[in-house]
Amino acid sequence: MAAVNAFRTSSVAVVACAALSVMTLAACGSDSDTATASTSSSPVSDVFTPPSIPETKPEDSPCPPAAPANTGAPEWTLPGATxxxxxxxxxxxTAPQIDVEAPxxxxETQVQTLKAGDGPVVAETATVLVCYMGVNGRDGSVFDSSYQQGAPVDFSLDGVVPGFQKAIAGQKVGSTVAVAMVPADGYPEGxxxxxxxxGxxxxxxxxxLDATSR
Structure with a gap:
C-alpha cells in the first residue's frame, strides 16, 4: 500500500509532526504543509489533499461515491455541547452520510462502532487501508472524502492525529466507525x-478495509 499521511502532527507533520503516542500538534495544519505522494518509507501527503488515485469504475470501488438512499434512522445520533x-x-x-446541526x-472525543467487522483487531501502530469522509462541525461542510475520490487511502496509525487513531485502533478490520473529535485530537491550530x-x-x-501490523 502506498502510505497516505492522514492528519500529520508536529515531528513529521502529522506523520512528520511526531509519533502519535507522543506527538504534539503545535506545527500541524499550517499553510506550509504540502501534499506529496511517496512510498511507505517516507512522509507523504496530508489526508486532506488525497494522493493521485488510479482510475476505478465507481461500481468497482470499495469507496463508492453514490449518495446513500433514504434508509430511515441514522446509526449514530450524538447531541453535542452545541x-x-x-x-x-x-x-x-453507497457512501456514508453525516448530517450536522451546526455549530x-x-x-471529549467520542467513537461509535456503526458496524462491527470480523477481521483481526487493528493495532495502534498498524498501517491501515480505509475509506473515510470528514465533516466540519462548525458548518457541516465536507472538507475531505476518499468517497469523492472513489478509492481508499492507506497510512500508519502512529503518524496521524490522535482522534483518527482513537477511532481505528482496537477496531476489527471490516468495521465501519464514526468519531467526533475535540480540536485537541484534530487540528487545534486549524x-x-x-x-x-x-477550535x-x-x-x-x-x-x-485492511490493516498490517509492524
Whole structure:
C-alpha cells in the first residue's frame, strides 16, 4: 500500500509532526504543509489533499461515491455541547452520510462502532487501508472524502492525529466507525487549506478495509 499521511502532527507533520503516542500538534495544519505522494518509507501527503488515485469504475470501488438512499434512522445520533450530528455508515454501494446541526462541538472525543467487522483487531501502530469522509462541525461542510475520490487511502496509525487513531485502533478490520473529535485530537491550530479553523470539532465516518501490523 502506498502510505497516505492522514492528519500529520508536529515531528513529521502529522506523520512528520511526531509519533502519535507522543506527538504534539503545535506545527500541524499550517499553510506550509504540502501534499506529496511517496512510498511507505517516507512522509507523504496530508489526508486532506488525497494522493493521485488510479482510475476505478465507481461500481468497482470499495469507496463508492453514490449518495446513500433514504434508509430511515441514522446509526449514530450524538447531541453535542452545541448542535448535534447524525451518522449513517457506508454500504457496499453507497457512501456514508453525516448530517450536522451546526455549530456542532464536543467536549471529549467520542467513537461509535456503526458496524462491527470480523477481521483481526487493528493495532495502534498498524498501517491501515480505509475509506473515510470528514465533516466540519462548525458548518457541516465536507472538507475531505476518499468517497469523492472513489478509492481508499492507506497510512500508519502512529503518524496521524490522535482522534483518527482513537477511532481505528482496537477496531476489527471490516468495521465501519464514526468519531467526533475535540480540536485537541484534530487540528487545534486549524488547517487553513481544508477550511478548518482553530477550535473546530471534526466528524469522520470510516470504513476499515485492511490493516498490517509492524
Amino acid at each position: 448542535g448535534s450530528v447524525a451518522v449513517t455508515g457506508a454500504t457496499d454501494k 456542532f462541538s464536543v467536549t 488547517q487553513p487549506s481544508a477550511g478548518i479553523q482553530p 473546530d470539532t471534526l466528524i469522520f465516518a470510516i470504513k476499515i
